Structures are given as C-alpha cells and as structure tokens.
Amino acid sequence: MLRTHTxxxxxxxxxxxxxxxxxxxxxxRDHSGILFVDLRDRYGKTQVVFSPQSGPQTLAVAKTLRxxxxxxxxxxxxARPEGTENRNLATGRIELRAEKLEVLNRSRTPPFQPGxxxxxxxxxxxxxxxxxxxxxxxxxxxxxxxxMIKLIRDYFDELGFVDVETPMLGRSTPEGARDYLVxxxxxxxxxxxxxxxxxxxxxxxxxxxxxxxxQVARCFRxxxxxxxxxxxxxxxxxxxxxxxxxxxxxxxxGLMARLAGQLLGLELQLPLPRMTYDEAMQRYGxxxxxxxxxxxxxxxxxxARECPFQVFRAAAESGGRVRGLNAKxxxxxxxxxxxxxxxxxxxxxxGAQGLAWFKVDAEGQLASPIAKNFEPGQLxxxxxxFDARPGDLLLLVxxxxxxxxxxxxxxxxxxxxxxxxxxxxQMHFSWxxxxxxxxxxxxxxxxxxxxxxxxxxRPQDLPLLKDDPGKCRAxxxxxxxxxxxxxxxxxxxHDTDLQQEVFRLLGIDAQRAxxxxxxxxxxxxxxxxPHGGIALGIDRLVMLFGRLDNIRDCIAFxxxxxxxxxMTGAPSEVDVAQLxxxxxxxxx
RNA sequence: GGGGGUGUAGCUCAACUGGUUAGAGUACCGGACUGUCGAUCCGGUGGUUGCGGGUUCGAGUCCCGUCACCCUCGCCA
Numbered sequence: 001m002l003r004t005h006t007x008x009x010x011x012x013x014x015x016x017x018x019x020x021x022x023x024x025x026x027x028x029r030d031h032s033g034i035l036f037v038d039l040r041d042r043y044g045k046t047q048v049v050f051s052p053q054s055g056p057q058t059l060a061v062a063k064t065l066r067x068x069x070x071x072x073x074x075x076x077x078x079a080r081p082e083g084t085e086n087r088n089l090a091t092g093r094i095e096l097r098a099e100k101l102e103v104l105n106r107s108r109t110p111p112f113q114p115g116x117x118x119x120x121x122x123x124x125x126x127x128x129x130x131x132x133x134x135x136x137x138x139x140x141x142x143x144x145x146x147x148m149i150k151l152i153r154d155y156f157d158e159l160g161f162v163d164v165e166t167p168m169l170g171r172s173t174p175e176g177a178r179d180y181l182v183x184x185x186x187x188x189x190x191x192x193x194x195x196x197x198x199x200x201x202x203x204x205x206x207x208x209x210x211x212x213x214x215q216v217a218r219c220f221r222x223x224x225x226x227x228x229x230x231x232x233x234x235x236x237x238x239x240x241x242x243x244x245x246x247x248x249x250x251x252x253x254g255l256m257a258r259l260a261g262q263l264l265g266l267e268l269q270l271p272l273p274r275m276t277y278d279e280a281m282q283r284y285g286x287x288x289x290x291x292x293x294x295x296x297x298x299x300x301x302x303x304a305r306e307c308p309f310q311v312f313r314a315a316a317e318s319g320g321r322v323r324g325l326n327a328k329x330x331x332x333x334x335x336x337x338x339x340x341x342x343x344x345x346x347x348x349x350x351g352a353q354g355l356a357w358f359k360v361d362a363e364g365q366l367a368s369p370i371a372k373n374f375e376p377g378q379l380x381x382x383x384x385x386f387d388a389r390p391g392d393l394l395l396l397v398x399x400x401x402x403x404x405x406x407x408x409x410x411x412x413x414x415x416x417x418x419x420x421x422x423x424x425x426q427m428h429f430s431w432x433x434x435x436x437x438x439x440x441x442x443x444x445x446x447x448x449x450x451x452x453x454x455x456x457x458r459p460q461d462l463p464l465l466k467d468d469p470g471k472c473r474a475x476x477x478x479x480x481x482x483x484x485x486x487x488x489x490x491x492x493x494h495d496t497d498l499q500q501e502v503f504r505l506l507g508i509d510a511q512r513a514x515x516x517x518x519x520x521x522x523x524x525x526x527x528x529x530p531h532g533g534i535a536l537g538i539d540r541l542v543m544l545f546g547r548l549d550n551i552r553d554c555i556a557f558x559x560x561x562x563x564x565x566x567m568t569g570a571p572s573e574v575d576v577a578q579l580x581x582x583x584x585x586x587x588x
Numbered sequence: 589g590g591g592g593g594u595g596u597a598g599c600u601c602a603a604c605u606g607g608u609u610a611g612a613g614u615a616c617c618g619g620a621c622u623g624u625c626g627a628u629c630c631g632g633u634g635g636u637u638g639c640g641g642g643u644u645c646g647a648g649u650c651c652c653g654u655c656a657c658c659c660u661c662g663c664c665a
Contacts, residue, residue, distance in 0.1 A: 031627080032620075032621045033622035036627085080623085084624075116600090196664095224664075227658085348591060351661085566656095
C-alpha cells in the first residue's frame with residue numbers, strides 16, 4: 001500500500017508516529033509561510049500542514065496543489081496547537097506535519113467540488129458522476145446499499161435459502177412491461193429479452209426441488225421513468241416451496257425487523273400489520289397507502305343520492321361515488337386560491353370533474369358556495385359523517401369508484417405532506433393482501449392479470465373463476481413502506497389445468513400460451529410443488545431506509561428520465577457493420 | 589402520448605412593467621499573508637442568456653418551434 005493509514009483514522013493516540021496518507025485535496029489554505037491541506041478519502045478528512053519545516057522543496061510543490069489533486073503525504077502525526085482543534089472533524093485534534101509530498105495525479109479544475117455546500121444541478125452531477133460519487137452523502141448511500149445487501153444475503157443464508165443466478169438473456173413475453181431486446185447474431189431476426197423479473201425461472205427452480213431460492217437480481221423494464229423508477233433496477237427475488245401466503249410474509253417480516261434494527265436502530269413489532277386490498281381502497285383509495293397518518297376517505301354517496309346538488313346526485317345515481325376527506329383544522333391553511341390549486345390538481349392529474357369543498361365555521365356549520373344546494377339535514381349528516389369540527393376543511397370528489405380512489409388518494413398524499421401530518425423520519429411497514437385476481441380492461445374489453453398470470457386464486461374463490469372473475473381474490477401480498485410499494489408476491493399456480501384456465505380467462509389462447517409459456521406448462525406436469533414467493537425493490541428499500549427522495553441517489557450510475565446515461569452517452573448509434581452482422585436495418 | 593417546472597459566466601443564482609456596456613457569490617489566474625479550517629485582503633480573466641425563428645426602434649424578458657434535465661398523469665402483468 002502507498003499509505004499507512006486512511007484519512008479518517010488518525011487520532012491523538014498516533015501522536016509522534018510517522019504516517020503516510022493518500023487522498024484527494026479537498027481544500028487548501030495557503031498562508032504563504034504555512035499551508036494547510038484537508039486531505040480526503042472515503043474514510044474522512046485529515047489536515048496536512050506544510051511549513052518551512054517540511055523543507056523548501058516540499059513547500060514549493062505544496063503551493064502547486066489544487067482541488068482534487070491526488071497526493072501521498074508522509075509526515076509526523078502531531079497534536080494541533082491549543083485553540084486550533086477542529087471539533088467538526090473526527091481527526092480534528094491532530095494534524096499531519098508533512099515531510100514528504102508526492103503528487104500522484106493532478107486534476108483539471110473540477111466543474112464542482114465534492115466538498116462544496118451548494119449542490120450542482122443533477123444534470124451536472126450525472127455528467128460527472130465520478131465527482132458526484134466522491135460526495136459524502138453519495139458515499140453514505142452506497143455504503144447503506146452495501147450493508148443492506150450484505151444483511152439480506154446473511155439472513156437468507158441462515159434460513160437455508162440457495163442463491164441461484166438466472167439468465168439475463170431470456171425469451172420475450174410481450175405481456176406486462178415492454179421488454180429490452182437483444183438481437184441474436186447467430187439467429188438473425190430473432191431476439192432475446194432482458195428479464196423483467198426472474199419469475200418463470202424461479203418457479204422452474206421450485207419444480208427442480210430447490211425449495212428455497214433467493215437472488216439479488218437485476219431487472220429491466222422499458223417503461224417511462226419516475227422519481228422511484230429506473231429502467232434497470234435490482235430486486236430481492238425469492239421463492240419457497242410448500243408455503244402459504246403467511247409463510248412468505250413471516251420471512252419478510254423477519255428480514256424487515258433485522259434491516260430496521262441493524263440499519264436504523266428501530267425495533268419493529270411483528271407480525272407487520274396486514275390489511276386487505278378492499279379495506280385499503282375503501283379507507284385510503286390506494287393499494288399502497290401511506291399509513292404514517294390517518295386522513296381516511298369518507299363515503300357520503302347515500303347523502304349525495306338524495307341531495308339537490310346535480311353533480312353529486314348524478315354521480316350517485318349512475319353507480320359512482322361521492323367521497324371525500326376531512327383536512328382537520330386546515331380551513332385557514334387553504335385560501336380560495338389554495339383550494340383552486342387543489343381543484344386543478346385533481347382535475348388535471350386524475351380527470352375529476354371538480355373538487356367540492358366545505359369549510360366548517362365556528363358553529364360547526366358547513367360553509368361553501370355549493371352549500372345552498374343542500375338541505376340543512378343533509379349538511380348535518382355529512383358534517384357528522386366527516387366528524388366535522390370548526391376550522392376543518394372537507395374536500396369531496398364525485399365520480400366513478402376508481403376515479404374517486406385515484407383523485408382522493410393523490411389528494412390525501414399531497415395533504416399529508418403539505419399539512420405535515422407525519423414525521424418524515426417515521427417508518428411504517430404493512431402488508432396489503434388479497435388483491436383481486438383480475439382487472440377489467442375497458443379499452444381492450446377483457447380481463448387482465450392484476451399481478452401476473454401465474455398468480456393463484458384463494459382456494460375458496462375457485463368457483464368464482466367461472467361465475468364472477470371480478471370478485472375472485474388472489475393469494476397475493478404487497479409490502480408497503482411509507483406509501484411506497486416496496487415489493488409484492490403471490491402464491492403461484494402449480495397445477496397445469498388451473499394455469500390453462502387462467503390463461504383462457506386472460507384471453508391467452510392455448511396456442512399462444514404454448515408458444516410463450518409452453519416450457520412452464522410442461523414443467524408443471526412433472527411434479528410441481530405448491531410454491532410462492534415475493535420480490536422486493538432493493539433500490540426503493542435503500543431509498544426509504546436512507547430517507548432519500550429519489551431513486552437515482554442510491555444507484556451509482558443511474559439513467560435520466562429519458563433513460564439515457566449522461567456520463568457515457570448511452571444509448572448510442574452503432575456501426576453499420578454491427579447492424580449488418582445482426583441482420584438489422586434501421587428504418588427512419 | 590398529456591400536463592407542469594427549470595435552462596443566464598466552470599458552478600450556484602440575480603437582472604421591476606421589454607430599455608444604457610447582462611451583475612453577485614464561488615471557482616479560476618496574478619499578488620500579499622506563519623495557525624487556517626467555507627481562510628482573509630487586493631487586482632484580473634471569464635457570457636452564442638440551451639438552440640432556431642418571429643414581433644419590436646430595442647428581447648435574457650413577449651410569441652412560435654425545438655432540445656436537455658426534473659416532477660407528474662397515462663404506462664410500469
């Protein structure tokens with residue numbers, strides 16, 4: 001090693017010792033006769049002092065040092081003179097009195113300094129990612145990620161899980177997300193697809209008898225990005241044989257308890273709370289509700305049906321709902337203009353017709369421009385239903401069930417943030433269970449799988465497959481942390497006949513099923529054990545545990561929202577020769 | 589595909605309703621300084637106001653188009 005210690009290591013115990021440090025020049029303070037350099041590596045910072053005692057040659061070279069130069073300094077560890085200690089620095093009681101300096105590498109003037117307070121634009125950070133990754137917050141995020149994955153691997157190893165790698169080059173399955181395709185040179189005109197998840201492979205592993213499988217697996221989905229979504233992401237993927245939903249959830253409960261304990265010092269109460277999908281939609285309008293705060297939805301469709309207010313009555317009479325929420329004590333917080341903004345939000349983002357509102361006056365009466373459209377008794381019933389108290393603000397949306405869910409869930413999330421209804425440091429873990437098997441696709445006019453087509457229905461719902469698929473519930477469970485879907489899983493179908501029946505319901509005819517999933521259908525006929533599993537988004541977990549608000553901040557080399565890499569310039573055009581070899585011609 | 593935000597010096601930002609030569613901090617360059625730690629002090633360099641077009645006597649500012657980045661709806665089995 002070129003160094004004897006790291007830049008975060010030296011303490012008063014080392015006083016008098018010779019030491020050699022290597023690192024980057026974080027800052028330098030040149031006083032002509034004496035010169036200070038804060039030398040930085042990922043372990044910390046140490047002050048190096050160059051003075052006439054360092055020798056004229058060394059001092060002269062030190063004067064040429066600039067930000068981000070890489071140097072090796074040898075010297076004596078010394079106590080700082082009284083009164084010059086730096087309490088903000090772990091190494092602040094000592095300094096290295098330089099005797100020898102070697103410039104290992106110079107740096108161009110960096111576009112930004114990793115130690116600076118002001119953060120450059122994210123564009124600049126991504127363009128010069130190697131500089132950004134030198135920043136302490138990024139190094140902490142990378143370290144947190146490393147520690148989390150280490151804990152995960154240890155945990156599953158203790159439980160007897162086997163880590164098996166599955167292929168990155170697989171078969172395209174147009175169901176679900178768009179695939180990233182990889183052309184085959186050997187078979188021109190054909191393509192591999194990068195995995196959206198190792199779903200089918202892990203089921204095959206169960207059939208192969210591996211019993212408990214785990215993998216930290218890279219996955220790819222060619223869909224539009226979000227603050228918590230990358231085209232390339234990492235899943236904790238696992239599968240178990242001979243299990244029921246509770247068995248999988250118990251394993252994850254244990255993992256979450258360990259991660260929360262080891263990484264955050266939080267003790268989780270197990271089992272984690274479990275709520276059905278129906279209850280979540282009823283109470284929060286969302287299948288991944290943020291349960292750090294209440295603000296539950298209230299249904300007043302029955303009142304709306306009788307009231308003269310046309311907007312409400314029409315919604316109620318056409319099978320829709322009128323629901324709303326009570327922003328406690330928020331009437332003064334939102335002016336007319338503020339409410340207009342909320343209205344614009346639900347209208348533009350969720351397609352609501354509008355946002356009805358009431359402010360609760362000092363007498364507990366509902367006041368609003370639309371109040372005249374209601375009879376006093378109806379207003380009183382609504383006030384009671386919302387538990388309206390003076391100073392409250394009631395916000396209501398009328399429309400089809402799923403629209404009221406989406407709009408009010410969005411509104412609830414927004415109000416939770418704007419009204420500081422929760423402590424940002426708080427963590428809430430819960431399960432949402434018993435999802436519907438199918439969702440009806442209005443455009444295509446048919447059933448689609450809510451999770452994926454290999455999901456097993458609840459045994460008691462089997463008759464519903466034929467009679468009323470919409471009511472059929474799956475053996476499915478999602479882990480929700482702070483309103484973020486951290487992962488989801490299901491018990492799988494292990495019976496060929498049932499699998500074929502589900503395919504039929506989804507409009508996947510026998511021939512297509514055979515083409516795409518024939519290998520699975522075949523494998524199911526060779527002694528498939530009952531099995532199920534789950535996949536958790538590791539990037540999201542790191543984001544949540546690190547209290548980051550952006551998934552890019554916990555990925556070393558992330559993509560932009562347009563799925564490009566600003567550092568490498570990927571994706572890029574390729575040589576005509578490469579295309580020719582693959583039998584591909586670009587049409588544009 | 590839709591909605592919104594941002595784009596001015598290497599970086600972070602400013603520039604009232606359109607009006608003189610587009611400013612500040614920082615970085616950078618030069619000078620001074622032997623105990624600083626966001627060092628300080630003096631001086632200096634640095635601009636295609638993302639790009640293209642238009643309106644106007646005059647555009648960083650207004651209009652149209654376009655590009656990039658971010659947030660979001662759709663999408664993400």
